[in-house]
Amino acid sequence: MNPKVPPPVSMRRRPSRSVPATISAVLMLAVGVGLVWAAVVRLVQGSWPVFVTEPLRWLAETGWDSTRGWTGAVVLLLIGLVLLLCGMIPGDFSALPLRAKPVNMPGMPGAGESGGVPSVRGGETVVMSRRAVARLAASTCDHIDGVASASATASSRKVHLDVTTALHGTSDVQHWVVDGVRSRLAATGLDPVPEVTASVRTRD
Amino acid sequence: MRHHSGRANRTWLIILGILFLAAGVAAVLIAAGTLERLIGGSPGRSDRVLSGGQGLLSGEYAPWGMLLAGVILGILGLWWLLAQIPRARAAGTFRLQEDPAHGVTVCDPQVLASAVSHETEQLPGVVGSTVRLRGTADEPDLAMKVTVNSDADVQGVIARIQQEVVPHLVSALEVPLNTFGLEIDASSKAGAPGGGATVSSRGTVVY
Numbered sequence: 001m002n003p004k005v006p007p008p009v010s011m012r013r014r015p016s017r018s019v020p021a022t023i024s025a026v027l028m029l030a031v032g033v034g035l036v037w038a039a040v041v042r043l044v045q046g047s048w049p050v051f052v053t054e055p056l057r058w059l060a061e062t063g064w065d066s067t068r069g070w071t072g073a074v075v076l077l078l079i080g081l082v083l084l085l086c087g088m089i090p091g092d093f094s095a096l097p098l099r100a101k102p103v104n105m106p107g108m109p110g111a112g113e114s115g116g117v118p119s120v121r122g123g124e125t126v127v128m129s130r131r132a133v134a135r136l137a138a139s140t141c142d143h144i145d146g147v148a149s150a151s152a153t154a155s156s157r158k159v160h161l162d163v164t165t166a167l168h169g170t171s172d173v174q175h176w177v178v179d180g181v182r183s184r185l186a187a188t189g190l191d192p193v194p195e196v197t198a199s200v201r202t203r204d
Numbered sequence: 205m206r207h208h209s210g211r212a213n214r215t216w217l218i219i220l221g222i223l224f225l226a227a228g229v230a231a232v233l234i235a236a237g238t239l240e241r242l243i244g245g246s247p248g249r250s251d252r253v254l255s256g257g258q259g260l261l262s263g264e265y266a267p268w269g270m271l272l273a274g275v276i277l278g279i280l281g282l283w284w285l286l287a288q289i290p291r292a293r294a295a296g297t298f299r300l301q302e303d304p305a306h307g308v309t310v311c312d313p314q315v316l317a318s319a320v321s322h323e324t325e326q327l328p329g330v331v332g333s334t335v336r337l338r339g340t341a342d343e344p345d346l347a348m349k350v351t352v353n354s355d356a357d358v359q360g361v362i363a364r365i366q367q368e369v370v371p372h373l374v375s376a377l378e379v380p381l382n383t384f385g386l387e388i389d390a391s392s393k394a395g396a397p398g399g400g401a402t403v404s405s406r407g408t409v410v411y
Contacts, residue, residue, distance in 0.1 A: 011347065011385035016210035018288050020217060025284035032278025039271035048261055056261065059254035064235040069253060073231030080225030087217035095387060098358070103366045119366070119374045120384040126362055132390035139354035139392070188358040 011125045015091035020083065093156040095127035099189040128190065130154040137161060137196070140184040146173045148203050152181075154194065159185070161198040170200040205336055205349050205387065206290035216284060298341035298377075313337035313344075316373060323369050324348065329356025331391045343382040346373065351389040358388060 038052045062068045103119050128136075133154040141150030141163055150163045161181060165173045177198045186193045233239040237249040260266060298316075300309040317335040324333040331351040338345040352361055365386065374380055 011205075011387050013208065013210060016208035017213045017217060018208065021209070021213035021284065022288050024217065024220060025281050025288070027281070028277055029281030029285060032274045032276070032281055035270050035274025036278060037274075039267040039274060042267040042270075052261070056254060060252055062253045063249075064231070064247060064251055064253060065237070065249040069231070069235050072253075073228055073235055075228075076224050076231055077228030080221050080223070080228050082221070083217050083224060084221030087214040087221055098362065098388065100362055100366060100386070103370065118380060119370050120381045122381075122383045124384045126386045126388070128358070128388040128390075132388055135354045135390040135392070136358075139390070143355075189362065 012093050012095045012097065012127045014093060017086050017091075020086040024083070092130075095129045096133055096154075096156055096190055096194065098126040098128050099191040100124060100126040126189075128188070130156065133159060133185070133190070133194070136184065136188060137181045140181050141177055144173075144176050144180050147177065150177070156194070158195045158197065161196070163198055163200045164203045165200055166203050168202055170202060174198050174200045205334060205347050205385075207293050208290050209287040212284075212287055292336065293338055294336055295338045295340065295344070298344075300341050300377075311341070316376065319376075320346070320348070320369055320373055323372065324350055324365060327361055327364050327369075329353050329361055331393045339382055341377060342379055344373075344377055344379065345383045345385075346370070346381050347385040347387075349387045349389060351391050351393075353394055354390040354392055362386065362388070 034051065038049050041047075041049045062072075102124055131154070134152040137152040137154065137159050138150045138161070141147045141152070141161060146165050146167050148164045148166050150161055152159055152161045154160075159181065161177055163173065163177055167173055177200065178196050181198075182193060182196045185196070230239070233242075234247050234251075235249055239246045240248040263269075295313040298311040298313055300311055301307065314337075317337050321333045321335040324330055324335070329352050331353055333351065334349045336347045338347065348365070350361065350365065352358060370381065370384060
């Protein structure tokens with residue numbers, strides 16, 4: 001493979017943590033601009049701006065074992081812990097893998113009598129977004145007798161349905177819904193088929 | 205379909221987290237007096253957090269040091285901020301020649317991507333599609349996002365993309381794809397005819 005060509009973009013990715021990263025980047029940029037500004041003011045006017053001298057004075061008056069000192073230490077610990085967890089917790093996949101058979105193409109160079117060469121040399125990835133799985137599950141419920149309305153949420157391992165029904169007995173509807181959605185997801189080619197759960201409530 | 209800076213984000217968040225955590229642990233150890241007992245000459249619990257702060261600022265090189273620190277921090281922050289913009293990583297112009305002495309054939313990958321998208325959107329049950337070609341003419345990567353109607357036969361759509369759409373692109377490029385990525389999304393919108401559109405139950409049945 002040509003080393004200059006970047007690797008293909010992953011179709012099944014984990015959260016990129018862009019929110020904490022953006023907040024941290026903006027804060028870094030703001031601190032950087034503040035430091036440059038303070039230095040320029042000092043070089044031009046000969047005195048430091050207040051936003052530099054005041055925090056230093058505050059720190060010079062604060063003892064380590066004072067309430068403010070302990071508060072600062074705990075705040076630093078908490079910020080560190082949150083940033084560390086944001087970086088280390090992998091998060092859920094954005095999509096679920098789908099089953100797909102590789103396809104051979106006859107007539108391509110190198111096909112010979114083997115019935116063709118694969119149309120894709122390297123990896124073939126077929127996925128379905130979690131949102132799509134949820135929509136598919138909710139849409140399947142709409143076709144099940146007794147279901148008044150349905151909504152679904154999906155993670156990479158589990159699909160949960162919230163179903164309302166006009167029937168007083170909910171156990172049958174729950175059974176039909178779970179079985180129906182599981183069959184649909186299996187027919188869709190999800191591999192492995194996520195666990196399906198349902199909460200059914202009677203419509204007032 | 206787009207490249208996000210997930211790995212860089214996690215790396216920088218972990219580095220920052222370790223730095224903040226180390227500063228917090230050091231502050232707790234100092235405030236508890238543990239550090240003073242362990243390492244002689246380190247700040248004690250009754251000391252001030254910053255002793256001689258004004259001395260730091262009165263140094264001759266203090267503004268230059270602060271300027272340098274500010275520029276480095278600002279550039280890092282700006283780079284990190286810009287890295288949050290998702291990258292398409294689209295391919296450059298494909299050059300399809302065997303021997304440049306006999307002429308050069310160039311092809312805009314966007315044209316091929318549009319053709320693939322158009323063909324995909326004709327498939328039953330498909331609502332829309334986004335197609336990106338990456339890599340080179342010799343090692344093309346195809347990434348597709350296909351939105352289907354939520355009642356469509358998903359495996360049928362995938363099979364037809366694999367057996368019709370992809371081979372047509374491979375025939376046009378005359379090389380197998382390097383990688384192929386397909387993301388299926390679902391929508392309640394009606395797809396192309398023949399793909400599980402809901403039919404009203406009202407009507408007259410003629411025998």
